[in-house]
Amino acid sequence: MAKILNVVNLSKIFTIHILGGKVITGCREVGFSLGAGEFLGITGPSGSGKTSVLKCVYRTYLPSGGEINYISAARGAVDLAKATDQEVLYLRSGEIGYVSQFLRVIPRVAALDVVAEGLLRRGRELAEARALAGEYLARLGIPGDLWDAYPATFSGGEQQRVNIARALITRPRLLLLDEPTASLDSRAKMTVVEMLWELKAAGTAMIGIFHDLETMRKLVDHTIAMNGGRCLSLTGR
Amino acid sequence: MLTVNNLAKIYGSSCSHCLELTGPAHKSNVCPRCGSVVACANISFQVDKGEIFGLVGESGSGKSTLVRCLYFDEEATGGEARLAPYQDGRVNMLAVSAQQKRFIRNHLMGMVYQYPHLGLKMYFSCGGNIAEKLLDAGFRHVGRMRERAAELLQRTEVPPGRMDDLPATFSGGMQQRVQIAKALANSPPLLLLDEVTTGLDVSVQARVLDLIRSLQQEMQLAVVVVSHDLGVIRLLSGRTAVMKNGQMVEVGLTDQILEDPQQPYTQLLVSSQL
Numbered sequence: 001m002a003k004i005l006n007v008v009n010l011s012k013i014f015t016i017h018i019l020g021g022k023v024i025t026g027c028r029e030v031g032f033s034l035g036a037g038e039f040l041g042i043t044g045p046s047g048s049g050k051t052s053v054l055k056c057v058y059r060t061y062l063p064s065g066g067e068i069n070y071i072s073a074a075r076g077a078v079d080l081a082k083a084t085d086q087e088v089l090y091l092r093s094g095e096i097g098y099v100s101q102f103l104r105v106i107p108r109v110a111a112l113d114v115v116a117e118g119l120l121r122r123g124r125e126l127a128e129a130r131a132l133a134g135e136y137l138a139r140l141g142i143p144g145d146l147w148d149a150y151p152a153t154f155s156g157g158e159q160q161r162v163n164i165a166r167a168l169i170t171r172p173r174l175l176l177l178d179e180p181t182a183s184l185d186s187r188a189k190m191t192v193v194e195m196l197w198e199l200k201a202a203g204t205a206m207i208g209i210f211h212d213l214e215t216m217r218k219l220v221d222h223t224i225a226m227n228g229g230r231c232l233s234l235t236g237r
Numbered sequence: 238m239l240t241v242n243n244l245a246k247i248y249g250s251s252c253s254h255c256l257e258l259t260g261p262a263h264k265s266n267v268c269p270r271c272g273s274v275v276a277c278a279n280i281s282f283q284v285d286k287g288e289i290f291g292l293v294g295e296s297g298s299g300k301s302t303l304v305r306c307l308y309f310d311e312e313a314t315g316g317e318a319r320l321a322p323y324q325d326g327r328v329n330m331l332a333v334s335a336q337q338k339r340f341i342r343n344h345l346m347g348m349v350y351q352y353p354h355l356g357l358k359m360y361f362s363c364g365g366n367i368a369e370k371l372l373d374a375g376f377r378h379v380g381r382m383r384e385r386a387a388e389l390l391q392r393t394e395v396p397p398g399r400m401d402d403l404p405a406t407f408s409g410g411m412q413q414r415v416q417i418a419k420a421l422a423n424s425p426p427l428l429l430l431d432e433v434t435t436g437l438d439v440s441v442q443a444r445v446l447d448l449i450r451s452l453q454q455e456m457q458l459a460v461v462v463v464s465h466d467l468g469v470i471r472l473l474s475g476r477t478a479v480m481k482n483g484q485m486v487e488v489g490l491t492d493q494i495l496e497d498p499q500q501p502y503t504q505l506l507v508s509s510q511l
Binding site for chain 2: 014016017018055059060061062085086088089104105106107108109120121
């Protein structure tokens with residue numbers, strides 16, 4: 001399958017100036033590649049650098065070294081480690097999605113509009129975007145009478161489902177998932193796995209961090225195990 | 238949409254050492270030789286169409302002076318600013334005649350100040366305030382102006398029934414929404430927001446932020462948001478610049494600035510957040 005992401009020697013070192021220049025390693029010399037429709041799982045104990053890898057790819061962290069070669073549908077080959085901020089914003093709005101561990105949104109915006117936002121940014125009509133947002137929320141088991149409520153008042157599991165709906169609805173080409181199923185019950189987990197499968201079948205490449213290895217096994221094609229910021233092993237399924 | 242190069246604003250006589258002896262490295266923006274205050278120096282950045290650009294920093298770091306220079310409230314001491322819709326972005330708008338500056342301001346920019354009394358005439362009706370901007374932008378038909386004012390007030394959620402009331406009788410949040418309506422009256426491609434939610438209570442603050450964001454998306458505005466509140470910046474802007482002692486110390490994606498700040502000052506700022 002055509003590769004769309006190729007990470008080479010990725011390192012992230014934090015220098016904390018306010019602690020006298022203390023140096024903390026996020027990850028070191030991490031490498032992997034990913035084809036369209038492939039799912040890479042990252043496992044490892046807390047603090048092993050899993051999120052650092054994900055955040056470097058999304059460019060929330062500025063990589064300290066290495067390459068993150070992404071083949072964009074619109075722009076061709078882009079090294080995300082060195083791309084300009086505007087380029088990254090462009091790719092985020094059209095191709096690269098991220099599901100964080102926690103939902104952080106503008107207060108007092110209805111759940112339905114939070115989910116529809118990405119579609120509006122891509123120029124879809126409001127009514128159409130809202131209708132599709134409703135479908136996603138319904139599928140994830142958020143009852144209709146909560147759609148116009150504010151997600152800040154939702155339970156942890158409900159917030160996480162809003163978060164997932166919001167990222168999946170745009171059908172990104174590359175999707176980064178940071179423990180997307182951590183606070184979900186088993187039924188919601190099944191639905192999420194199903195929805196990720198559909199995206200995967202349609203060609204979305206994904207990188208996911210899971211503590212719940214059971215769920216992960218249902219999705220991944222390859223796994224990397226990390227410890228102490230390094231990639232210990234790369235295995236197929 | 239907006240390109241700024243090397244903008245500087247110096248208050249005082251200024252000498253040839255002002256720029257090299259001030260800034261974050263010297264922890265001051267007062268020139269030790271001549272005592273001039275260097276409010277902004279070496280400021281360069283770009284804002285694209287449909288993009289929200291954030292400016293953060295402590296009080297006195299030069300953020301407000303910067304947007305005031307761009308809106309011609311203050312005259313920049315040096316540097317360039319180009320606006321794509323003005324002469325195809327070929328002309329430095331900081332150096333054009335007062336008449337041209339008025340044209341740019343009336344037709345191509347909107348500004349919302351922290352204090353509503355700077356942007357609104359408090360004892361002029363709300364509709365009158367908006368009409369003022371419309372007149373400046375070349376509207377002449379009274380009926381059409383009232384129509385447009387009503388439309389804008391509705392969009393910013395001010396009851397149209399209060400169009401003929403005085404802003405002085407409004408609450409702070411409502412005054413701020415009238416100010417936003419006025420700033421948008423001429424459908425400007427560039428909107429400047431100076432601490433617009435500072436001083437509003439949190440429930441109103443959330444509404445105003447949501448309003449700004451939906452208007453921005455709908456109209457594909459380029460927006461410069463000044464705030465000392467990282468929360469506001471996080472929710473609104475895609476890219477952010479951090480200012481200190483009149484200079485930009487770091488520019489980056491907003492989430493990168495907040496989660497992986499590079500410069501010592503940015504790290505201090507981010508880690509001081511409640």
